Amino acid sequence: xxxxxxxxxxxxxxxxxxxxxxxxxxxxxxxxxxxxxxxxxxxxxxxxxxxxxxxxxxxxxxxxxxxxxxxxxxxxxxxxxxxxxxxxxxxxxxxxxxxxxxxxxxxxxxxxxxxxxxxxxxxxxxxxxxxxxxxxxxxxxxxxxxxxx
Numbered sequence: 491x492x493x494x495x496x497x498x499x500x501x502x503x504x505x506x507x508x509x510x511x512x513x514x515x516x517x518x519x520x521x522x523x524x525x526x527x528x529x530x531x532x533x534x535x536x537x538x539x540x541x542x543x544x545x546x547x548x549x550x551x552x553x554x555x556x557x558x559x560x561x562x563x564x565x566x567x568x569x570x571x572x573x574x575x576x577x578x579x580x581x582x583x584x585x586x587x588x589x590x591x592x593x594x595x596x597x598x599x600x601x602x603x604x605x606x607x608x609x610x611x612x613x614x615x616x617x618x619x620x621x622x623x624x625x626x627x628x629x630x631x632x633x634x635x636x637x638x639x
Contacts, residue, residue: 565599569624570607585616586638609633 510521523530539546567575572584579592584603589595603615605623612632618639620628625635 564602565595566602568604568606569609583614
């Protein structure tokens with residue numbers, strides 16, 4: 491290796507493209523911007539989404555759907571699921587605190603009980619919503635239902 495053979499690593503240096511510095515630079519005259527028009531001028535800025543007179547995509551694609559701001563999302567448990575969860579986690583009452591402690595719901599979730607399945611033992615419920623069928627099955631089994639807002 492000799493001093494005259496030293497070179498920077500491949501890709502380490504990059505020749506700067508000096509635009510508008512005269513004809514000798516190879517990028518003089520129109521400075522690589524073509525001829526005339528707004529895009530060749532200083533300070534040109536295009537509007538976001540502008541497609542040059544073509545119908546923009548947000549107008550070509552049809553509008554569909556509707557998102558209801560007031561919709562309430564529930565974590566749903568059927569009575570059959572409740573039966574297995576009460577046995578698995580040895581729950582005395584099926585409440586929001588017990589479900590959160592056992593990692594079945596998040597802190598901000600709302601819980602609704604539906605009437606699919608059966609329940610054998612006496613279980614007390616403290617939930618946000620419950621179906622009429624589920625309520626009658628629970629009360630027939632000797633349990634109580636409390637609605638939390």
